[in-house]
Amino acid sequence: MARNGKNFVSFLAVLMLMVAVELRAGSMTGELDKVDGTIDDQFVYTLTVQGNADGEPQFPAIPGLDVQRAGTSQNVSIVNNHMSREVQYQYIIVAAKEAKYVIPAISLKIDGKSEQTLPLEINVKAASPSGDHSDSPIFLERSFSKTKVYIGESIIASVRLFRRVRVMSAEPDFWNYPDAFQVKKLDGQKNYRKNLNGQEYEVTEINSILLPTKQGHYEITPALLEARFASGQRRAGGLLDDLLGQSQTSSKRIRTESSSIEVLPLPLNGRRADFSGLVGEFQGRAELSAREIKLGETLTLTLMIEGKGSTAGMAEPMLDLGSRAKIYRDKAQSSDSYDAGQGVLGRRSYKLAIVPSQGGTLELGTLTLQYFNSTLGQYQDLNIPLGTVSVQGGAPATDKAQADGKPGQTLQAQGTASEKQGTSNEVKALASDLLEPHAADRLQSSDSLHFSDIIASTSLMTLSFMSLGFGAWRARIRRQGRRHDVLKKSAKALKSAQRQLKAAQEFLNQRDLQSASGLAQKVIRQYLGDRFDIKGSSLTLRDLEQHLHQRGLDEGTLRHMRGVWQNLDQLLFATESSSLKDGQVIIEQVNTLLQEVEQKCVY
Amino acid sequence: MRILTQVVCILLFLLLPLFGEARADDFKFDKAEQAFRVGDFSEASRIYLDAIQKGHNTSSELFYNLGAAFYKKGELGAAVAAFLRARELAPSDPDIQYNITFLLGKIQDKLTLEIPGAHWKIWSAARWFGDRALLAWATLFFSLGLLVLAWYFYNDRRPFAKISASILFGIMGLYGALSLVDRLYLTPDWGAVASAELNVLASPSLKNGVVIFQVYKIQLSDAKMGWVPSHQLVIFGKRHYSYQNPKVFEDSGEAPL
Numbered sequence: 001m002a003r004n005g006k007n008f009v010s011f012l013a014v015l016m017l018m019v020a021v022e023l024r025a026g027s028m029t030g031e032l033d034k035v036d037g038t039i040d041d042q043f044v045y046t047l048t049v050q051g052n053a054d055g056e057p058q059f060p061a062i063p064g065l066d067v068q069r070a071g072t073s074q075n076v077s078i079v080n081n082h083m084s085r086e087v088q089y090q091y092i093i094v095a096a097k098e099a100k101y102v103i104p105a106i107s108l109k110i111d112g113k114s115e116q117t118l119p120l121e122i123n124v125k126a127a128s129p130s131g132d133h134s135d136s137p138i139f140l141e142r143s144f145s146k147t148k149v150y151i152g153e154s155i156i157a158s159v160r161l162f163r164r165v166r167v168m169s170a171e172p173d174f175w176n177y178p179d180a181f182q183v184k185k186l187d188g189q190k191n192y193r194k195n196l197n198g199q200e201y202e203v204t205e206i207n208s209i210l211l212p213t214k215q216g217h218y219e220i221t222p223a224l225l226e227a228r229f230a231s232g233q234r235r236a237g238g239l240l241d242d243l244l245g246q247s248q249t250s251s252k253r254i255r256t257e258s259s260s261i262e263v264l265p266l267p268l269n270g271r272r273a274d275f276s277g278l279v280g281e282f283q284g285r286a287e288l289s290a291r292e293i294k295l296g297e298t299l300t301l302t303l304m305i306e307g308k309g310s311t312a313g314m315a316e317p318m319l320d321l322g323s324r325a326k327i328y329r330d331k332a333q334s335s336d337s338y339d340a341g342q343g344v345l346g347r348r349s350y351k352l353a354i355v356p357s358q359g360g361t362l363e364l365g366t367l368t369l370q371y372f373n374s375t376l377g378q379y380q381d382l383n384i385p386l387g388t389v390s391v392q393g394g395a396p397a398t399d400k401a402q403a404d405g406k407p408g409q410t411l412q413a414q415g416t417a418s419e420k421q422g423t424s425n426e427v428k429a430l431a432s433d434l435l436e437p438h439a440a441d442r443l444q445s446s447d448s449l450h451f452s453d454i455i456a457s458t459s460l461m462t463l464s465f466m467s468l469g470f471g472a473w474r475a476r477i478r479r480q481g482r483r484h485d486v487l488k489k490s491a492k493a494l495k496s497a498q499r500q501l502k503a504a505q506e507f508l509n510q511r512d513l514q515s516a517s518g519l520a521q522k523v524i525r526q527y528l529g530d531r532f533d534i535k536g537s538s539l540t541l542r543d544l545e546q547h548l549h550q551r552g553l554d555e556g557t558l559r560h561m562r563g564v565w566q567n568l569d570q571l572l573f574a575t576e577s578s579s580l581k582d583g584q585v586i587i588e589q590v591n592t593l594l595q596e597v598e599q600k601c602v603y
Numbered sequence: 604m605r606i607l608t609q610v611v612c613i614l615l616f617l618l619l620p621l622f623g624e625a626r627a628d629d630f631k632f633d634k635a636e637q638a639f640r641v642g643d644f645s646e647a648s649r650i651y652l653d654a655i656q657k658g659h660n661t662s663s664e665l666f667y668n669l670g671a672a673f674y675k676k677g678e679l680g681a682a683v684a685a686f687l688r689a690r691e692l693a694p695s696d697p698d699i700q701y702n703i704t705f706l707l708g709k710i711q712d713k714l715t716l717e718i719p720g721a722h723w724k725i726w727s728a729a730r731w732f733g734d735r736a737l738l739a740w741a742t743l744f745f746s747l748g749l750l751v752l753a754w755y756f757y758n759d760r761r762p763f764a765k766i767s768a769s770i771l772f773g774i775m776g777l778y779g780a781l782s783l784v785d786r787l788y789l790t791p792d793w794g795a796v797a798s799a800e801l802n803v804l805a806s807p808s809l810k811n812g813v814v815i816f817q818v819y820k821i822q823l824s825d826a827k828m829g830w831v832p833s834h835q836l837v838i839f840g841k842r843h844y845s846y847q848n849p850k851v852f853e854d855s856g857e858a859p860l
Contacts (some may be wrong), residue, residue: 091798159818434702437639440632443654447692448661448734448841457742464749471756478759 026051026110030117039126042251043093044070047106047117050086054109059091065101065122066094094253117342138163142223142256144210145343150264152279153374154310154336154344155210159256162194162201165229168249168379173224174206180214180263182312186338200394207338211310212263212282222255222409266372270379278371280309280346283382286367295359295393301386303350303367309374310336311346319352321387324362328353356391363388490598497523497594504587513583515523517571520590524565527594531601541565557596564589632665635814648672655839663693663733666839670702680797681846682706684837686795691786691841695731728782729790737781737783790839796831797847798853 026049033044045067047057059067070090095101101122108115138161145156158507159174175183190205210217228251266279282305289300301319305311311334319327334348356362364386373380502524507516525544528534544565545558569585635650652670668703670685684708689699748769755765838845 068782187832434671434674434705435698437636437671438664438698440636442664443632443662443668444736445664446661447663449738450661453735453738457738460742460746464746464753467753468749468756469753471753475759477758 002302011314022463026053026113026115027109028053028057028106028110028115028117030106030120032103032120032122035121036123036125039095040253040255041094041124042253043095043122043530045055045091045103045120047089047091048086048091049108049110050084051110052085052535054071054112057089057108059106060104062101062103064096064099066096068094070477082505089322092251093122095122098124098126100124103139136162137165137200138167138227138229138252138254139394140223140225140254140256142259144259144261147260148262148264149212150279150372150374151215151266151300152214152277152310152313152372153212154280154346155212155261156338157208157210159206159208159223161204161206161225162196162200163204163229164199168228168230171226172206174224175208176221177210178218178220180212180216180218181261182211182213184209184211184312208337209310209336209344210261211312212261215265217262218261218263220259220261222258225254227252227254227473230576238467267377267379271372272370272379274318274368274370275379276371276382277306277313277315278307278309278311278369278370278382279313279374280307280344280371281373281375282307282309282311282346282369282371282382284367284369286364286383286384286386288364288387288389290389291387293356295356295391298353298355301352301354301387303352303384304347305349305369305382305384306347308344309343309346310344311348314348317350317369319364319367321354321362321364324358325356328355354389354525356389359387359391359393362391401454410461490531490601493527494594496530496600498591500526501587501591501594504590505584508580508583508587511580513580514572516569516583517586518589521565521568521572524561524568524590524593528597531597552601553597554600557593560596561593564593614753623840632668635668635672639668639675642675644672645674648676656844661692663689663696663699665689666692666701667696670837674706678797678837679706679709680795681837682795684793684795684846685841687795688795688839691790691793693733694729706791727785728784732782734783734786737786739822741776741779741783744772744779746776748772748776787841792843794836794838794840794843794845797835797837 012157014157028047028049030045030047033046034041037043045059047059049057059069061067068091070092072090073088075086076084090427095297101124103122105116105119109531140162141162143158143160145158146153149155159172161170175185177183186207190203190207192203192205194201194203200544228249229251283302284305287302287304289302303545304319305314313332314332316329316332321327330351330353332348332350334346336344336346339345343386354362354364367384367386369382369384370379371382372378500519502514505521507513507519528544528548532547532551534544541562548558548561564586567582567589571582630648632654633737635647638644638646638650648669651665651672654665655669666685666689670682670689673679673682673685683703686703686706690696690703693699728740748771751765751772752769753758755762755769836845
């Protein structure tokens with residue numbers, strides 16, 4: 001009975017454990033911030049994963065929907081020693097066209113088990129019709145100064161952003177025009193306020209100049225703006241959100257309506273071969289830097305053409321003075337600007353340096369430019385009187401080739417940018433052209449760092465450090481070898497000395513005190529010589545002391561050596577007054593001295 | 604000894620790239636050259652820009668030719684920016700310097716190409732050498748210094764000469780390394796203005812307005828600083844790239860800079 005009871009309790013415990021494990025299994029949910037919207041709206045899909053996922057979820061590709069991953073957030077909580085992890089993946093979804101879309105179930109393995117979200121539906125409607133912006137806190141408008149123009153006639157495109165909310169960030173795409181249009185963005189933007197349907201908006205206006213270059217009917221795609229703005233609603237958050245006054249932000253893709261522009265060809269009837277390319281209404285004037293000059297001097301003629309319309313497409317005006325003067329041209333300078341009342345205002349100026357070849361009165365004549373008046377729809381002539389110059393001096397041209405210039409020929413300046421002798425400042429800027437571009441095979445090289453350069457540099461430095469390490473190791477081995485050599489040498493010297501002391505003892509045993517003393521002294525000299533590399537068998541005591549002092553032997557040992565040496569001298573030179581016992585003592589003293597030197601000078 | 608010899612040979616083999624020319628992939632540069640010859644400068648510049656955007660942006664020759672194409676198209680600002688980048692990659696190339704001088708002669712605003720306050724930079728080797736040359740310089744001299752020091756450890760004869768030589772090589776290597784660091788990290792990107800008029804903002808945001816274009820903070824050589832919309836600038840730099848081909852008007856001439 002007790003045993004059955006124990007089994008039952010065990011079974012219950014296992015069951016509870018399984019349930020507990022089941023309760024702690026992962027889950028996954030997907031939700032949308034809204035299910036209905038227009039093609040201008042962005043939908044936010046939030047995928048919440050609880051538990052330990054096997055990898056990252058893959059959002060399925062859905063035709064007609066553009067899905068961008070917006071971010072990931074993670075939340076880990078520990079309650080009663082149990083850790084749970086929640087990861088949120090956010091996706092921004094934008095629809096390309098109005099339709100009903102289904103976001104299918106997303107699968108993921110969590111805690112070893114396959115989990116799935118439920119499929120969700122999005123209902124996308126068309127954008128609000130134009131003019132109906134009463135509900136919109138933010139919208140975009142575009143207008144063109146003209147929608148029916150001639151080739152070369154400039155158009156002002158204005159894009160206006162209306163808003164009643166605070167815009168955090170904006171990514172514009174305003175300049176997507178067909179290739180037939182050249183686009184010039186006008187600098188700066190205008191900001192003002194406007195009242196619409198009883199609501200005040202802040203307006204930002206950006207203008208561009210379009211210059212059509214080909215005839216045809218063109219559909220202009222809408223201008224787009226991806227904007228993130230404060231929606232004005234308080235976020236339903238906690239206390240901190242209320243205190244800090246956090247409001248919700250929204251992201252929206254705002255667009256204008258599509259437009260179309262008709263570009264008409266310039267009529268052939270009435271167009272001359274020297275048509276300047278200008279389309280609009282223009283005036284021109286000419287200025288001379290001087291009315292009287294001397295022969296050989298230079299005067300500058302400045303031509304200015306300005307008016308309504310762009311001057312960008314204008315052809316170079318031809319001025320022909322024949323053999324009467326040489327003409328040097330500078331590059332034209334042009335600028336286009338926008339005036340709210342008059343539209344596009346173009347201005348173009350040419351500077352020509354004229355060097356008369358003959359004295360007298362130089363009539364520059366009248367420059368005639370044909371342009372197309374788009375208002376009247378016909379070609380007109382712009383006549384610019386250039387004036388007259390009085391040229392003093394009768395010296396003919398020194399260069400025959402220069403004097404016999406061909407009629408109608410305008411010469412290009414030859415020379416460097418530096419001022420030539422006799423030429424004025426207006427000519428010096430007319431240098432030769434840029435140097436020729438380089439051949440294609442030279443473009444294959446690279447001048448900045450590559451990965452291979454880093455590798456090579458690192459390899460070389462590694463090799464150098466390795467060499468340094470090897471050198472240091474060799475130095476260490478050498479030091480150790482020297483030490484070993486010294487120890488070996490000293491051991492050898494000591495052995496030899498001890499052998500010789502034994503021989504001296506033998507002399508003593510044979511009662512040859514003098515030989516024994518002489519040998520003992522020799523032992524000292526030889527041992528010290530071998531031990532400390534002191535050469536010279538005829539070294540005196542003084543020499544020995546000096547050498548040993550240089551090698552660091554202390555004063556005590558030197559004194560001891562001196563004492564032993566002097567005793568040996570006495571034995572050697574006063575043998576009659578010495579006994580064999582003295583000889584024995586001195587041999588022991590020598591042995592003691594050698595042991596002392598050996599101990600004190602280990603290395 | 605034999606193993607050591609083999610190791611040294613392998614390491615020397617690894618050094619070869621430092622002395623060779625890094626080759627870019629074969630691109631359509633001959634087509635660009637042909638387009639340039641026939642006067643189709645737009646096509647030439649398009650090919651060069653394509654190469655740059657695809658990562659072949661490390662050749663001074665490429666930027667040199669791009670600058671020439673821009674100039675022929677009439678985009679003077681873009682031409683200056685391209686030549687400035689070419690000069691940065693090959694500072695001592697006389698052709699590049701000539702073209703820059705030529706173009707600067709056409710600029711109305713007489714600004715210099717020096718950074719205000721950076722007088723010490725006249726001593727930097729980065730004025731004369733490109734990135735690869737500086738790296739080679741620094742590496743070679745550092746290595747020589749280390750090798751001479753290693754030689755001293757190996758054979759401690761003439762210590763004064765060897766240590767002195769090692770220190771000298773080390774200093775020269777340090778000079779090259781500092782110049783390279785200056786070039787890579789301290790030198791800003793140069794660019795040029797691409798519009799006739801430039802509106803410089805004091806800050807990247809407008810009062811009561813929203814700035815809806817990307818802005819760059821720029822500094823002129825007279826130390827004036829400000830924020831400028833990116834579409835008004837042309838920058839071909841190490842860290843920044845800004846060029847917009849707004850289908851510029853044909854033969855617009857140079858806008859006064």
